[in-house]
Amino acid sequence: MAWGRKKRGGREEPLFGLPAALADLRLSPEDRIPAAVDDDKPKKPVPKRKHEEDDDEPPPRERKPRAAKGGAKRRAKSRGRIRFGRLIYWGAVLGLWTAIAIIGVVVWVGAHLPAIQSLEIPKRPPTIQIVGVDGSLLASRGEMAGTNVALKDLPPYLPKAFIAIEDRRFYSHYGIDPIGIARAAVANILHRGVSQGGSTLTQQLAKNLFLTQERTMARKLQEVELALWLERKHSKNEILELYLNRVYFGSGAYGVEAASQRYFGKSAKNVTVAEAAMLAGLVKSPSRLAPNRNPEGAEARAQIVLAAMAEGKFISAAQAKASIGHPSYKVKPAGAGTVNYVADWIGEVLDDLVGQIDQSIVVETTIDPKLQSVAEAAIIDELAAKSVKFNVTQGALVAMTPEGAVRAMVGGRNYADSQYNRAVTAKRQPGSAFKPFIYLTAIEGGLTPETIRQDAPLDLKGWKPENYTHEYFGSVTLTQALAMSLNTVAVRLGLEVGPKNVVRTAHRLGISSKLEANPSIALGTSEVSVIELVGAYAPFANGGLGVSPHVVTKIRTHEGKVLYVRQPDRLGQVIEPRHAAMMNTMMLETLLSGTARKAEIPGWMAAGKTGTSQDFRDAWFIGYTANLVTGVWLGNDDNSPTRKATGGGLPVEVWTRFMRTAHQGVPVASLPNAQRGGFISNLFQTASQVSAAPAPSAQVPQGGGYRPPPARTPAPPPNPSARPEAAAGLDGWLVDRLFGR
Incomplete structure (x- = not known):
């Protein structure tokens, strides 16, 4: 028995103390209670144990009943119907929610729109038409809209x-x-x-x-x-x-x-x-x-x-x-004209003049289209010819009447490349072009064009201002010093009258920028814009009246309704006429024998002052006649030095080219008071008695305030070596200088 079990591969189980009779009890498959089975489901044959298998006969193969095969098909169809029904159901649910979402979005979007019944076709955007002094169209601003054109047309x-x-x-x-x-x-x-x-x-x-x-x-x-x-x-x-x-x-x-x-x-x-x-x-x-x-x-x-x-x-x-x-395009060039600088400037001031613009308007200006074209050509052509030689990339020009009406403005060489307005927005060091305010302050303090001052080296606590040529001429008149743009004399005068008084004078004449009241102000180290500097020179040309540079004269609607009319300036007298005449006398000499000798307008009496800032970064010339006051600036936007471009070079050439054309056909007029016999004859009568105070020392006056010059004593005429024509006599020299003989 034991051998038989061993032969059949049986395994002896541990008894753990059970009686042998109980330990041999095992359940066979026949002894188990059968589980409930599906009649349609084929029964899985129970494998026989090894000891129950017949060694001679293989077990018979069981066949699946046909009834079981048909039931599977029915179950597959049933499952397919269930899936299709579920698809329809969820599709309907999804469609419903999608419809709800779409309706919700439409309602939300509609809630954020104005009421449909209140929607109207909006008015055309306002157009700003800018016209010149002759009524011609200069530029358009705003959203330019043409007239409505019917489809049938x-x-x-x-x-x-x-x-x-x-x-x-x-x-x-x-x-x-x-x-x-x-x-x-x-x-x-x-x-x-x-x-x-x-x-x-x-x-x-x-x-x-x-x-x-x-x-x-x-x-x-x-x-x-x-x-x-x-x-x-x-x-x-x-x-x-x-x-x-x-x-x-x-x-x-x-x-x-x-x-x-x-x-x-x-x-x-x-x-x-x-x-x-x-x-x-x-x-x-x-x-x-x-x-x-x-x-x-x-x-x-x-x-x-x-x-x-x-x-x-x-x-x-x-x-x-x-x-x-073969296209037949005739495209007009892009709006690169420099008149666009004027249009931009007008756009900046419109809000102050008429408030918010909600209708198309016409802005009447003081701009002369012909002079604007001449100014543009003068800047562009001169830079095209000499910008590389002098390393100058930009320029600006402002021309206005002695009453402050701007006739031409160029804010740069190419508006399409840069809309930055160097005539209005940019502020640069004026250099010696600022000196007339120092000399005017001195004239108002009692000096005259023939007052003598010393041109000599100067040392102000380590600061040693020098002349452009590094030459010194000794005793010179104020007229000579201004004409030759002698830095040491200007600094001495600035210290003599006081930097604060110089600042007050400049502000009184129209400079609006912040000015530093220090000794270097005499050399134009505080930055100003072209338009304010030109405006500050205007009182010299009009006899001493203050002006406000302006370009807009009237604003009206297309229907003719007037929205704004400019009123005359009421700034009054900012320079006494006799002081303005003295300054004209001095600045006439700048064009006759000084740093602006190239600036000449045949038949016209012209005066002005050149300016060159430190390291040749800025070159200026502000010159004027009784007809126009024009300022020119040349330099680089990045403030880099030029190749020794001075105020007496390119700026004078641009100024002369513009002013000669601008004065063609205009009746000749003299600068205020320069031709009046009273002032000139009185000046001649006292010429022999012109005296000079001793040159002030290089030491800075305490307090920096104005110090009246010492009592005058007779002095010899200027050094002939420094001024050859001075030896011919002051009377003849003044007549020659004033009337160009």
């Missing part, structure tokens, strides 16, 4: 060009184009970016009229709702006409009429097929494709539009080919 190919490139199915959709959206989506996916848009002309109009340009989903949904509203309220032709008269074409032009005038110089009613295609092509990217700034890009886009027009049967293939091969 336009050549038929013009609106068709927009339909061909922007919305081929314009006349068949209801504001939105699902086919166009799908096509754009596919194109964008293929190109892995935004290469096409699906907006219709109606959507674009809705965006232009009512919405901002931000790219958000909310704005896009608002655009869709407004497009549907526009389609419901207006006919297709009305929508197309509104679109053509409101769409932006770049360069500040809104509407086809403004764009046609801006780019082609003619009405939209007269554009050619090629020009119509170019206008339609601009809508995609008006700033980038403006033909006056990017003619190649505009031409390439126009060819695409022409091809689309031919494809849509709007024009024949022959017309498209002819327009592409």
Whole structure:
């Protein structure tokens, strides 16, 4: 028995103390209670134990009953029906929630729109037209909008060009184009970016009229709702006409009429097929494709539009080919003219003059278009010829009447490259061009043009101002010192009268910038703008009256309603006439024998002062006649030094070229008081008695205030070696200098 179990491979179990009879008890499969089984489910055969297998006969194979196979099919069909039902159910649930979400979005978007019934087509944006003193148009600012053009008045190919490139199915959709959206989506996916848009002309109009340009989903949904509203309220032709008269074409032009005038110089009613295609092509990217700034890009886009027009049967293939091969564009150049500096300056002051602008206006100015052109040419041509030689990249010019009316302004050599106005906004060191305020302060303190001062080396606590030529002339008159721009004399005078008094004088005459009251102010180290320095010279030219530089004389609406009229200046006398005459006498000499000898206007009495800042960073000349006061500045925006460009060089050349042309045909007039016998004869009578105070020491006066000169004693005439013509006698010298004999 034990051997049999061993042969059958049985395993002896540990008894753990149980009786042998109980330890051998085992349950066979037959002894177990069968579990409940499905009749349809085939029964799995119970494997026999090894000791129960017949060694001679293999166990028979069991076959699945046919009934079981049919039940599986029925169960599969049942499961399929359940899945399909569930799909329908969840699809319905998803559709319901999607519908709810769409309705919610529509309600939310509509809640953030103004009431549809209150929506109106907004007014055209205001246009600012700037005209010259002769009434001619100088520039336009704001959102330039041309007059409305009726659709029926336009050549038929013009609106068709927009339909061909922007919305081929314009006349068949209801504001939105699902086919166009799908096509754009596919194109964008293929190109892995935004290469096409699906907006219709109606959507674009809705965006232009009512919405901002931000790219958000909310704005896009608002655009869709407004497009549907526009389609419901207006006919297709009305929508197309509104679109053509409101769409932006770049360069500040809104509407086809403004764009046609801006780019082609003619009405939209007269554009050619090629020009119509170019206008339609601009809508995609008006700033980038403006033909006056990017003619190649505009031409390439126009060819695409022409091809689309031919494809849509709007024009024949022959017309498209002819327009592409021989375009008839006559594009006006970009608004790079320097008059745009004037327009920008006007834009900055309009708010102070008339407040917020909500209607189109006309601004009448003091600008003379002819003088503006001459000033522009003078700056541009001189820089083109000599900017490399002298390392000068920029220039500015301001010309105004002695009453302060600006006749010409150039804020830079090229407005298209830089809109920074160097005539108004930039502040630079004037150098010796600031010296007239020191000399005027001294004249008002009792000195005269023939007062003697010492030109000699100076040491102020380690600061040693030197003359440009490093030469010193000893005893010189104030006239000589100013004409030759002697730095040591100017510094001595500044200390003598006091830097604070010099600052007061400059501010009284029109300098508005902050000035540092220190000894170096005599050499023009405090920064000023071109326009305020020219305005501060104006009292010398008009007999001592204060002026406010101005360019706007009147502002009116297109209907003629006057919104602003400039009133005359009431600044009164800022220089006594006799002091102004003395200053004119001194500054006349600057042009006759001083640093501005090249500045000459045949037949005219002219005066002025040159200026060169430290390290040749700035070169100035401010000169004037009884007709115009003109200032020129040349330098570099980064304040880098020039190659020894001085005020007596390039600035004088620019000034002379401009002033000679500006004075052609103008009746000759003398500077105030310079021709009056009373002053001159009185000066002649006292010439022999002209005396000079001893030159002040190099030591800085305590307190820096004005110190009256000591009692005058007779003094010999100036050193002939320093001033040869002085030996001929003061009377003859003054007459020669004043009247150019």
